[in-house]
Amino acid sequence: MQTVPDEWRDTPSERSDDKGALPWEGQTLFQRNGTGPPQGVSEDKAHPGKGHGKGVEAERESLMMELTRLVQKTVKESSWWERRGIDCAILAAAFLSLPVAFFLLSSSQVVPFALGMLVMGIAHGVITIKGTHLASHGSLSESQAWGEFWAVFFIEVCGSFTARSGVQAHIKMHHAHTNIIGLGDSSIWKVPSLPRSIYLFIAPLAVPIITPLAALGQLRAHPLSQAVRTVLMVSLGVYSQYWLLVHLSGFQSPAITLLCMLVCRAMFSLPYIHVNIFQHIGLPMFSSTTRPKRIYQMTHGVLNLPRNPLLDWTFGHSLINCHVEHHLFPFLSDNMCLKVKPIVSKYLKDKELPYQEDSYLSRLRLFFHRYQEFMVYAPSITELVGVQ
C-alpha cells in the first residue's frame, strides 16, 4: 500500500462539490476555461491550496502552477496549426479517405476489397476515437457553439452515443475524478462476470452494437428534445453508412452490408478497450475524502503507453503516449500534448514525481495474469492510497 503525505491532500470541505448538483443542469456542453483549469474542474478544485498558500502546502501547490506556466508559455508560442490545425487535418484526411474506401469496397476482387475494409476501418477509428475524444473536450474549435456542434457530430452521428452522456462521463467524471473510487475509477469498463479471455479478446468486438444500445439506456435521463436529437443523429450516422455501401459500393445483401459495417466499426475495438483499462486500472486509487492534490492524483493514477504509429493516428497522442499530459492539461489537442511532453516529463522527473510508462504488451500480460485482482475484485477502501 502506498501512502500519501497529509500535505498532498485536499480537505473534504474543499471538495464539497464532488457529489453535488448534476453538472448538466442548466449548463451547456462545455464551460470554457481558456488555458486555465480543465473543463469540469473549477479553479478552486484545480488549485485547492489557493488561499491557504503558506509553508509546505503552498510549495506543493505551486508545483502544478509552475508546470502550468511552463505549458501555457509553450501554448502561447505555438501557431494555430500546431494547436489545432494538425489534428483537424488528420480528421479531415480520415473523412477524405472514405470515398476511396467506398470505391474499393465496390471491387469484386479480394485484395482491393480487403484494402477498402482496412481504409474504412482506420478512417472509422480516427473519426470515432480520436475525433470523439477531442470533440468531447471541445478541443476542435475555440468557439463554444462550434465545439458543441462538433461534439454532437462526432459523438452522436459518428460515434453512435449521446453527446450529453459522453461528455458527462468523460469530462465531468473521469477527468475531474481520475482514479477516485466511486467517481472516476474506470469501473464502467469492468465486467466482472466475463472470463478474462472473453473480456480481453472477444467481448470488445461487440462494442459497435453495445454503444448505441447503451445510448438508448441513457436517454431516459435526457430532456425530450435532446433524446429525440440523439436518436435522429445516431440513426443518421448508421443509416448513411449503410446507404452509401448500397448505393456507392453496390452491396446487395442487407446481411453482408451490416456485416461489413460491423467489421469496420469493430476494427479498433480491442485496443480501444485495452487502452481504456491499461492506463488507469491497477494504478493507485484514491478515496473521495482523502484525495491528493491534482498533480499527485494525475501522476500516480495515469500511465503513458509508448508511441505507436497506428494508434497515434487512430486514438491520438492524448490517449496513447501523452495520457499523463492529457490528464494534467485536458484542454490541449493531441499535437500540443506531444509538444509539451518533454517539458512535462522533465519537470515531473526533476521534482521526483512519478512519470509512469509501460508497453502495451507488458500491460496486456499484467491484466491477463492479474485479471481477477484488477477487473473482478473491487479494491477495498482500506487498501486505498491516502488512507492512513
Ligand SMILES: [Zn+2]
Ligand atoms: Zn480525455
